[in-house]
Amino acid sequence: MRNLKFGAAAAALFAAAMAAPASAETTILSNVTVIDGTGKPAAPNSGIVMTDGKIAWVGPMSQLKAPKGATTRDLSGKYVMPGIIDSHVHVGMMKDVTQDVKFYDRANVETDLKIYAAYGVTAVAVAGTDKDVIFDIRNDLRKTRPTMARVFTSGQGLVFKGGYGGLFGLNVPVSTPEEARKAVAAEAAKGVDFIKMWVDDEREMIPNKMPYEITKAAIDEAKKRKIKVWAHVYYLEDAKELARQGIDGFAHIVRDKDVDQELIDLMKSKGTWQAASTLSREIVYSMAVMPWINDPFFTRGVTPGTLTALRSPEREKAVMLGAIRVPGLPYEKRLFADMGRTVVQAMDNYTALVKAGVKSGMGTDSGPNGRFPGFNAHEELSMEVMAGRTPLEAIKSATSENAAWLGDKTIGSIEAGKWADLLVLDADPLADIRNTKAIAAVYVAGNAVPTIWETCRDRPSTACTGGWKDRSPTPY
Template sequence: MAVSRHLLFAILLPMAAVAADFPPPLLIAHATVIDASGAAPLGDADVLLRDGRIVSVGKALVAPPDTQRIEARGRYLIPGLWDMHVHLLRKGRPEAYFPLLIANGVVGFRDMGGDLGFDEIARLRREIADGSRLGPRFIAPGPLLDGPYPTLPSITRVLRNADDAAQAVLDLQRAGADFLKVYNRLPRDAYFALAATARAHHITFAGHVPLAVSAREASQAGQKSIEHLFNVLFACSSQEDALMREKARALDSTDVDERRQLRAHYLQAVLDSYDPARAQALFALFACNATWQTPTLVQRRAYAFPEQAAPDAALLRYVPHDQRWRFDPGQDARLQGRDAARQTLERRYFDMDRGQIALMRKAGVRFLAGSDAPDGEAVPGFSLHDELAELVAAGLTPMEALQSATRNAGDYFGLGDTGVIAPGARADLVLLDADPRADIRNTRRIDAVILDGRLLQRAALQALLDQAAEAAAGP
């Protein structure tokens, strides 16, 4: 798979810029190595790291004299984790949330839209590269691409027609976008013009399935990933076209009661008109076209079960005060006025939507783990572990869930050295106290994180948590 010039530069920059300042070689001794390939783990294995790369993996390795050594007998070594759907490139968020990611073993993320300009994004990357800021690698799209009357105007570039869309692709690629994110109201002609121009200029696009386009058409047009299973269940309905129009009408309505009534009607109709044959054909198409799915079940569950969504006080200490309102379901206008019948319907829809994951898995569709943090009451870093547990509950095996946050990220980007444990791969690793194959929740049991070959043990990880809490507390 071709890798765009901007994307390759964004991922390689941190390693290239600090090549002369790597720590001494590191030997991780006697670990159980889970390389995320799906193969059986390698027990009592050594892993030698040097200059930000894995040098060798094997038994009884001989290391250079200046090598730092960590005894890992009884522990489990996995690739560093990637959260493939977050919103962290917004003002005030890197300071509070980057330390949380590293402390939770999250060494990279794909941002899905923020308000930082390309100059600010480049500055963050330089600071991570020169060591003045400890942080993960990241991929960013720039502004959302939406149609007139956009859902999130402050972080959106509005595209009214095909010409607007073609120009946006050229402008954003030139400015440094790693990929493009499409959103709800993008007009049909603009969407297909964007797809064609992106394909011609070798830049990927991902995001929501706009209301003017079906999930089937999005897959055929080359959309690389669909987020939140957005409109996938509609595409499994025998009444897809009519229900998509009704959903668009609800989005356009300024009357709160009308929006609620329309939503209740189209959700029920989607459930009632579900067609297993259409679903099977759609998922086969996704697999054939390599259309990835990022379900963001943590975010979806928060909407269906708001009473379970708010994090406890121990996690809220890591959320900046001016952002804590986002973690209070009572502040979400979409949740107001729900009666028992509506709540039951929302939960049934969530269960049906989530139920498609096992069917897609059976059809060969591939998944990315993304938590949508800090939206959906998801605290960055911690929320990725929640997402892995949700994916297992939805039908993935623990190994498949682990792959969705490791190896699959590398495959998605077309980078064979990311998300794996093998000679030549990046030295981004997480050492666990327990086996994640036995229980995916064991990804939380972190003993150490290795970032670019730098060992961060428990005291250093606790210091990162303290740094995040201090940043959240403000001046």
């Protein structure tokens, strides 16, 4: 017995020694204003101690006890918030302005995840258009201290046969409740974080919309496995029925008409999330000319080929046809007008939902053609504020609220014990939400990664100069 006891104690000591290596890497961010992501007011004169990629301590500078051997970075005059989490993206599917499943591979996905991180987006959730290599990428990122955005996956989302959604050539359509159950089981077996499905007919342009008996089967099957389900929706009536069926979240705002009290009551009583706001998704389509086309904050994040295409007179064709993927679709004035109306409808409904206290996260639907990784997250925050949220609320929606939707307690706020996924800013985002673009540094798990002001994807062969003060003083 004695020997056994001694053995256990020795093992415990050994485990403790392994958990706290003598050479812990500690960095102190000092004299900074902390916006912690929980909705608490900003805390000036604060310090953050990062040890081995995690936040070991955060508090007033007057109480900071600097660990021995720590490196200190003086961030006087700067602001730090949690890294942005984008709850709705797609990755790996683009080469310049061409969208195709054949481009999806590990290298292209990782390029996107690095661009997200450069823009201060330190975690993304992909909405149902991933190849299976995503599980290797995600699991590797979870094993290490990443130098790119973390990733959550819905695997291959459920598309109804002949209906809208998915990535052409990837998602295998379902046509019966039984097939939906099998598809959910297959995705669950791979280890998806969510089950995604598309319930839409693209403004009645596609004849087949997923029937409710199939959505019900998918939701029931996912619930058995304790996996959250979210759906692309457009119509108010679909949102209501899905909420009744117990769906966990919506990937878009209702956009056909005003949300009503019945939907709000359903979402609140069932705990349904407006999981992604996707306001910036709509605005791209309503613009004949992108007002940010020459803004270095935008151009630095895209390829020369993308810029050439977007600046060409054929831009509308390139963007609209690529994004909507309907052969022969008339993309002229009627559609632009329709999309313009959709922006207003989405913003009105967003305002109504958040004012009513529906749980809501920031998501962009960036990644497909015309919606830009990282860049759109900053547009989305601005649009949330235009729709009536305070900058503090918008930041909360993109950080701690999104972490809650993702069910990840290790990210989303600046609190001891969480990963040091941080966005350091040269200007106050609470004074003006557009100051989230004044990126001074980005940390993922305590690793400083190249920011968009240190990256020039648009001119790979010339020196990358300039900084955040070069950004266009745009009204958006």
